[in-house]
Amino acid sequence: MSEKSTIQLDVTIMGQPYKLACKEGEDAALLDAVSYLNEKMCAIRDAAKIKGTDRIAVMAALSLTAELLATKSPEGPLAGLTMAEVKQKILGMHESIDQALTPQENLF
Numbered sequence: 001m002s003e004k005s006t007i008q009l010d011v012t013i014m015g016q017p018y019k020l021a022c023k024e025g026e027d028a029a030l031l032d033a034v035s036y037l038n039e040k041m042c043a044i045r046d047a048a049k050i051k052g053t054d055r056i057a058v059m060a061a062l063s064l065t066a067e068l069l070a071t072k073s074p075e076g077p078l079a080g081l082t083m084a085e086v087k088q089k090i091l092g093m094h095e096s097i098d099q100a101l102t103p104q105e106n107l108f
Helices: 027-048 053-072 083-105
Strands: 006-013 016-023
Touching (some): 016 027, 027 083, 053 083
16 A cells, blocks of 8 residues: 655635645645635634634634534534524624623734
């Protein structure tokens, strides 16, 4: 059995270029993941008017984690919720984080 070689891909997420590495043959899955992440981050940026890529990345991570947990754990905190209800919970998280971080924007 031969080992797959590593390849590099140039991608763009929210207008920023990144060079990513993956195993040969896994590039399509990585490109799908990049596309999905880019869509999530751009939607969060546009909908919530959040400043700072780091905050957008955290919100996207929370959103993606909630999606993952909803599919993995039938007894988890999101069990039995519809996708609309999960999205509503995520919006609530956005608002809570915005309220917590807004006073800190004045510090910089």
